[in-house]
Amino acid sequence: MERVRIVSLKGIRNRQSAMIRAGQMEAARVWTVCRDMHIAARQEHGQWPKRDALQKATKGRFSLHSQSVQMVTHAFLANVDTAQQLRTQSRTKIRYPYKDKTFYPLIWPAQAMHLRDKRIVLPMGRGHASLVVPRPDWLTEKAACRIVWNGVHNELHVTLSKPDTPPMDLSSLETTGRQATVDLGQIHQAAVATNTGEALVVSGRGLRSLKRQHSKQLGEMASKRARCTKGSRRWRKLSKTRATLTLRCERRVRDLRHKGTRQVVDFCKKRGIEALFVGNPDGIRRKNSGRHHNQRISQWEYGRDIDYLQQKSEQDRIVCFIGDERGTSSQCPVCGHRHKPKGRNWRCKVCGFEGHRDIVGAVNMHPIAYGQVVPFPKRITYLRPGSLRRSSSPDTGHRPDSSGRRCLAKARNQAPRDVCAGSLEHAHEPCDSARSLPALAG
Ligand SMILES: [Zn+2]
DSSP, X not given: OXXXXXXXXXXXXXXXXXXXXXXXHHHHHHHHHHHHHHHHHHHTTOOOOOHHHHHHHHTTSSSSOHHHHHHHHHHHHHHHHHHHHHHHXXXXXXXXXXXXXXXXXXXXXXXXXXXXXXXXXXXXXTTSOOEEEEOOXXXXXXXXXXXXXXXXXXXXXXXXXXXXXXXXXXXXXXXXXXXXXXXXXXXXXXXXXXXXXXXXXXXXXXXXXXXXXXXXXXXXXXXXXXXXOTTSHHHHHHHHHHHHHHHHHHHHHHHHHHHHHHHXXXXXXXXXXXXXXXXXXXXXXXXXXXXXXXXXXXXXXXXXXXXXXXXXXXXXXXXXXXXXXXXXXGBOTTTOOBOOOOSSEEEOTTTOOEEEHHHHHHHHHHHHHHSOOOOOOSEEEEEOXXXXXXXXXXXXXXXXXXXXXXXXXXXXXXXXXXXXXXXXXXXXXXXXXXXXXXXXXX
């Protein structure tokens, strides 16, 4: 399993920033060459360029480390593969890479980088000085690195690979027979129902309010920028503020999302759950529900929730699988009567059943996922993902005992503080578009 840790490169020198910038522009040129070859092949109905052809065409032409160039071509091919897969799933609006790129992240595989004392040395190609950045304490062996611009400053993404755990499937389960289902939502990030009569609801209101706040901030910025001349000093200042706010919002949302999904997996682990079914709410996306609700829906990143749940349950040896959840939240778990609920409570007009709306959805998933009807849980645990003001989660790299670690920017510019509100250094699972598509079970 891979885990990506992010190190801020906020405090690096101007000369190094310039090197990174030039390198990123060079990497973009590599991408453009690959794209041009691919487009030409498609137009001539010839064979699409493969790995060898792209590597041959880009070899020795760019002022980057040879392996960095290769990594760009690999990323390009992964991109083409993903587009091809999506198009075969009748999503014909997906296009093959066609845009001009000005910047592209700098990538080094583990074998290309070096560790020297307290520094990471990242080679920039023959005849060019290497990029040297401070090395965090936790980096003890060679690891793949990537320098990414996050809108405000550069970040170093270090990929740490852990020994792979053997894959699990439903047949390899021990036989406690404890199973759970998860209903993802916005007001409640996740509602879990087990077949042992217990339930968990994790609030998503914190997440939603962060996003609402960010939308309002963007609106404010847009109206201020509308009064400026495009490209003026004030306009540029406002653009920078906007990028800073966006970055902060992203960080806080990611932190809360990790904490919320961690609550779900911890709850399951404590109760000896062996299989977790996650309902995929894909159908809701395509419905038009008016501009206010559409904004809420489009900001709802349930794909991330599913990703994080899968990764965390794999760590804790729980089998996690995904399936369709259509119609589960509009059916009475007692008599099967269908109606669309209003408000947070599900009230049945036929049999008089009353219960938590999202738990109803989760309970109704049991027959779909496991072919087993479970009674409505008697005990419901309500939790919040965690405090926004305190960062202490094993998933975000902020353990309470992390006082020995410091971010690079702080190490250089400031005295260390105990609490780092806008976490500069955190870990998250890779979320590349080039990753393999989620397999839909059921
Ligand atoms: Zn009923």
